[in-house]
Amino acid sequence: MVRMGEFELLARIRERLPANGPRIHLGSGDDAAVSLPGGATATSVDALVDGVHFRRQLASPAQIGHKALATALSDLAAMGAEPGEAYVVLGLPADFSEEECIELLDGMTALAADTGTALAGGDLSRARELFLAITVVGHSSDPQAFVDRGGARPGDVLVLTGELGGASAGLELLEDPALEASLTGGAAEELRARQLEPTPRLRAGRALAQAGATAMIDLSDGLGADAGHIAQSSGVELRIEAEAVPIATGAKALRAAGGSDPWTLLNGGEDYELLASVPPARLDEAIRAVHDKGGTALTQVGEVLAGSGVEIRLPDCRLLEPGGFDQLA
Amino acid sequence: MVRMGEFELLARIRERLPANGPRIHLGSGDDAAVSLPGGATATSVDALVDGVHFRRQLASPAQIGHKALATALSDLAAMGAEPGEAYVVLGLPADFSEEECIELLDGMTALAADTGTALAGGDLSRARELFLAITVVGHSSDPQAFVDRGGARPGDVLVLTGELGGASAGLELLEDPALEASLTGGAAEELRARQLEPTPRLRAGRALAQAGATAMIDLSDGLGADAGHIAQSSGVELRIEAEAVPIATGAKALRAAGGSDPWTLLNGGEDYELLASVPPARLDEAIRAVHDKGGTALTQVGEVLAGSGVEIRLPDCRLLEPGGFDQLA
Numbered sequence: 087m088v089r090m091g092e093f094e095l096l097a098r099i100r101e102r103l104p105a106n107g108p109r110i111h112l113g114s115g116d117d118a119a120v121s122l123p124g125g126a127t128a129t130s131v132d133a134l135v136d137g138v139h140f141r142r143q144l145a146s147p148a149q150i151g152h153k154a155l156a157t158a159l160s161d162l163a164a165m166g167a168e169p170g171e172a173y174v175v176l177g178l179p180a181d182f183s184e185e186e187c188i189e190l191l192d193g194m195t196a197l198a199a200d201t202g203t204a205l206a207g208g209d210l211s212r213a214r215e216l217f218l219a220i221t222v223v224g225h226s227s228d229p230q231a232f233v234d235r236g237g238a239r240p241g242d243v244l245v246l247t248g249e250l251g252g253a254s255a256g257l258e259l260l261e262d263p264a265l266e267a268s269l270t271g272g273a274a275e276e277l278r279a280r281q282l283e284p285t286p287r288l289r290a291g292r293a294l295a296q297a298g299a300t301a302m303i304d305l306s307d308g309l310g311a312d313a314g315h316i317a318q319s320s321g322v323e324l325r326i327e328a329e330a331v332p333i334a335t336g337a338k339a340l341r342a343a344g345g346s347d348p349w350t351l352l353n354g355g356e357d358y359e360l361l362a363s364v365p366p367a368r369l370d371e372a373i374r375a376v377h378d379k380g381g382t383a384l385t386q387v388g389e390v391l392a393g394s395g396v397e398i399r400l401p402d403c404r405l406l407e408p409g410g411f412d413q414l415a
Numbered sequence: 416m417v418r419m420g421e422f423e424l425l426a427r428i429r430e431r432l433p434a435n436g437p438r439i440h441l442g443s444g445d446d447a448a449v450s451l452p453g454g455a456t457a458t459s460v461d462a463l464v465d466g467v468h469f470r471r472q473l474a475s476p477a478q479i480g481h482k483a484l485a486t487a488l489s490d491l492a493a494m495g496a497e498p499g500e501a502y503v504v505l506g507l508p509a510d511f512s513e514e515e516c517i518e519l520l521d522g523m524t525a526l527a528a529d530t531g532t533a534l535a536g537g538d539l540s541r542a543r544e545l546f547l548a549i550t551v552v553g554h555s556s557d558p559q560a561f562v563d564r565g566g567a568r569p570g571d572v573l574v575l576t577g578e579l580g581g582a583s584a585g586l587e588l589l590e591d592p593a594l595e596a597s598l599t600g601g602a603a604e605e606l607r608a609r610q611l612e613p614t615p616r617l618r619a620g621r622a623l624a625q626a627g628a629t630a631m632i633d634l635s636d637g638l639g640a641d642a643g644h645i646a647q648s649s650g651v652e653l654r655i656e657a658e659a660v661p662i663a664t665g666a667k668a669l670r671a672a673g674g675s676d677p678w679t680l681l682n683g684g685e686d687y688e689l690l691a692s693v694p695p696a697r698l699d700e701a702i703r704a705v706h707d708k709g710g711t712a713l714t715q716v717g718e719v720l721a722g723s724g725v726e727i728r729l730p731d732c733r734l735l736e737p738g739g740f741d742q743l744a
Contacts, residue, residue: 110557112558112561112563115635116563116564116565116648117457117459117490117563117564117632118457118458118459118494118496118551118553118561119457119458119459120457120494120558120561120563121455121456121458122455123455123457124450126440127449127451127456128446129448129450129500129502129506129536129550130446130448130502131502131503131536131538131548132538133506133539133548133551134540135540135541137543138540138541157540161446161447162446163450165444165447173460174460175460175461175504175548176462177462177464177506177546207459208460209460209461209462209548211462211467211546212467214481215467215542215543215544216541217546219538219548221458221550222447223458224447229441229451232449234445234446237445268483294429302446310728320447338672390587391452
C-alpha cells in the first residue's frame with residue numbers, strides 16, 4: 087500500500103506537474119478543471135490494466151505511465167487533433183509503493199511535456215490490481231478538420247506511417263530474452279522500446295489531416311482488425327499488399343527464430359502507427375508532409391475499393407487472417 | 416467473463432445509448448468523440464472500485480452505474496456547471512456477465528437522460544475486479560461563472576443543500592438489515608437510496624452559482640474533510656454549528672440503535688450535498704433560488720472567518736473531529 091494518504095499523495099503529484107498551458111483556466115485540485123477550448127474538441131478514453139495491456143514484471147512504472155498516455159494520445163493522432171489536456175485515473179494495489187506511483191507519473195509527465203499535453207486533473211483509488219484510465223482532449227478550430235473513420239472512398243490509396251511488428255516482436259523478446267541471440271546491432275533495444283514506450287504519431291496525424299486524409303485510424307489492435315473499422319465505417323473494401331508494409335528491423339528474424347509465421351507480425355497490434363486513406367492526387371503531398379512535419383516515412387500499402395471487408399494479400403497468393411486484439415478475450 | 420467479444424458488446428451498448436445532443440459532432444465509435452463546447456468547460460474524473468466505493472453484494476448493477484455517473488456529475492454540480500458529456504471506462508471481471516454490464520449501463524443511461532448528459536464515448540477492459548472511471552464535461556459560456564473552492568471570504572455565510580447522514584446510515588443498514596427495526600415509515604428505503612443512488616445537485620449548484628456563491632464543494636468525503644478543502648483553498652476558517660445541519664430522517668435513530676455517536680453522521684460522506692459560501696446580502700436570494708430551481712432546501716450551517724481550518728461545534732461545547740474518507744486508507 088502507498089504509505090501516505092490520498093491527499094498527501096495528490097499534493098506531492100501536483101507539485102511535480104508542469105505549469106498549465108494557456109488553455110487551462112483552473113488546473114488540478116478543485117472539483118473540476120476549467121479550460122477554454124476555443125473551437126472543437128476530440129475526446130478519447132483508454133483503460134490500461136495490469137496483465138491485459140502491460141505487465142508490471144516486464145515494464146518499469148515510468149514505462150507504464152508513458153504507454154498509458156501514449157496509447158490515449160494515439161487516438162488523438164488518428165483524428166489529426168492537436169493534443170490539449172489529459173485526465174488520469176490510477177487504481178493502486180497494496181504492493182505499489184508511493185515511489186513507484188511518482189515514477190509512473192514522471193513517465194507520463196515527460197511524454198506530456200514532449201507533446202504539449204497538460205495533465206489537468208485526476209483521481210486515485212485503492213484497487214486489487216494496477217489500472218489506469220486516461221482521458222485526453224484534443225483541439226481544432228474547425229470540427230470538419232478532424233479525420234474520422236468513415237470517409238474512405240473507392241480510388242483512395244491506403245498509406246501507413248512508420249513500421250509494423252516492432253511492438254509484438256518486442257513483447258516476444260521481453261517474454262523470452264534468449265531470443266535476443268537472433269538479433270544484431272541495437273535491434274533488441276529498439277523492439278523492446280516499441281512495446282514499452284510507443285510514440286503517438288501526433289505530428290504525422292496532423293500532417294495527414296492537412297494533406298487531405300479521408301479516413302484515419304491508429305493501429306492498436308492489429309492491421310487487419312483496425313483496417314476493418316475503416317472498411318466498415320466507410321462502407322468500402324480495403325486491399326492491403328503485405329509485402330508493401332514496412333516491418334521493424336529484426337522483427338522478422340525474431341519471429342523466424344521463435345518458429346512462427348513472420349506475416350502474423352502485421353496483426354500483432356500495439357504499434358500505434360497510423361493507417362489512412364488519401365486521394366491519389368494528394369499522395370505525394372502527404373508523403374512529404376509526414377516526412378517533414380511528422381519525422382517518419384509514409385508508405386503506400388494498398389488501395390480502397392468498392393465493396394466491404396479487408397483483404398491482406400501475401401506474396402504467394404495466400405490471404406492473411408484478419409485477427410487482432412480483443413480486450414475482453 | 417462476458418461471453419461476447421469486445422466489439423460485439425460495444426455495438427450492443429451503442430445501440431442502447433440515447434441520441435446525442437446538439438453539442439456532439441461525432442459520437443461514440445470512432446477514435447475520439449468530437450464536440451463543440453462553445454465556451455468554457457469544466458472536466459472531472461472519478462474512479463469507482465468494487466470494495467472501495469461500492470460493493471457488488473450490496474448494490475445492483477444498475478445502482479452501481481447510477482452511482483458512478485452521479486458522483487462524477489456531483490463534481491460538476493459543485494462548479495455550477497451545466498452537464499454536457501460523459502466518457503465511461505469499465506473494467507470487467509470474469510464473473511460479471513454481459514447482462515449485468517448492460518444493466519449497469521442502463522442505470523447510467525437513465526441518470527444521463529435525467530440530467531441532460533450525453534454518453535459520448537468509452538472503453539472496456541478485462542479486469543480482476545469491477546471498476547469504473549467516469550470523465551464528465553460541463554459547460555458554461557463564461558469561465559468566471561464556474562465556482563471554485565478558493566473564493567470564500569470572512570463574513571460570508573456557509574450554506575448546505577438538503578440533509579446529511581443519509582448515505583452513511585444507508586450503508587449501515589445495508590450491512591446490518593436487522594437495524595431496520597429501529598426505523599418507521601419509508602425511512603429505511605430512503606436511507607438505502609441515499610447510499611446506492613445519490614442525486615447530483617446539478618440544478619442547485621447552478622442556482623447557487625447564479626446567486627453569487629463565492630466557493631462551493633460537493634460533500635463526498637464528509638463535512639469536515641470537504642469543508643477543509645474550502646478553508647485551505649480560500650485561506651479562511653470555516654465554523655460550522657452541528658445543530659444547524661439537517662440530518663436525514665431516521666439516520667440518528669439508526670446510529671443510536673447501532674450504539675455509535677450520532678454526530679459522526681456529519682462526517683460519514685457520500686451524501687453529495689453541496690456546501691457553499693455566500694455573501695450574507697445574497698443569502699435569501701440563494702435560499703429561494705435553490706428551493707425554486709434546485710428543488711431542495713438550503714440551510715445556513717455556519718460562517719466564514721479570518722483564520723484557517725474547520726471547527727464543527729457540537730451543542731455541549733465539544734468539537735467534532737474533522738475525519739473523512741481517504742480513498743487510499
